[in-house]
Amino acid sequence: MSVQTTYSWAVPFGMPGAIADNTEYAGVTFLNGEETGKLFCGLGVVQGETPGVDVKIPTSADTAKFEGVVINDYHYELDMDGKVRIPKGRPMAVLRWGKIYVALAKEAQPKYGDPLKMKATGEEAGYFDPSGDMAVNGRFLSGPDNGVALAEIFNPGFVQS
Numbered sequence: 001m002s003v004q005t006t007y008s009w010a011v012p013f014g015m016p017g018a019i020a021d022n023t024e025y026a027g028v029t030f031l032n033g034e035e036t037g038k039l040f041c042g043l044g045v046v047q048g049e050t051p052g053v054d055v056k057i058p059t060s061a062d063t064a065k066f067e068g069v070v071i072n073d074y075h076y077e078l079d080m081d082g083k084v085r086i087p088k089g090r091p092m093a094v095l096r097w098g099k100i101y102v103a104l105a106k107e108a109q110p111k112y113g114d115p116l117k118m119k120a121t122g123e124e125a126g127y128f129d130p131s132g133d134m135a136v137n138g139r140f141l142s143g144p145d146n147g148v149a150l151a152e153i154f155n156p157g158f159v160q161s
Contacts, residue, residue: 014101017041018100018101025096029093030055030067031091041072043127045066060121070086070094071093097153116138
């Protein structure tokens with residue numbers, strides 16, 4: 001008979017879309033402009049069909065206008081498959097500036113201080129990667145940990161030197 005000899009008591013680094021700390025941040029409410037199940041906490045979003053009302057996952061870095069990162073405000077429910085699926089048209093919080101845990105692209109390997117970039121095309125559109133094709137006014141504050149990294153989106157009034 002085998003016996004478990006190792007235990008993982010480590011707390012996860014962070015959850016996608018979780019606010020990192022209690023420093024100042026700005027969040028805005030938008031409607032989910034994507035079909036149910038396409039948009040997740042921790043993803044970057046851009047202006048939707050009605051600017052200022054809805055947001056969506058980017059499809060092109062050339063035309064997308066970054067709005068922020070979907071905040072996990074802990075009021076979404078798991079479905080029967082154990083997945084969080086934000087329904088189309090549902091109000092959701094989006095971080096405009098502040099510190100947040102972002103969802104990383106599969107091969108992303110950010111380091112502290114790397115410029116914050118997001119994938120704007122393909123299956124990983126909305127996920128963050130230091131080699132992404134859409135620059136965001138911010139930086140990574142950590143390396144990867146289980147598909148998540150800490151990031152800072154700069155206040156629009158902040159100029160990085």
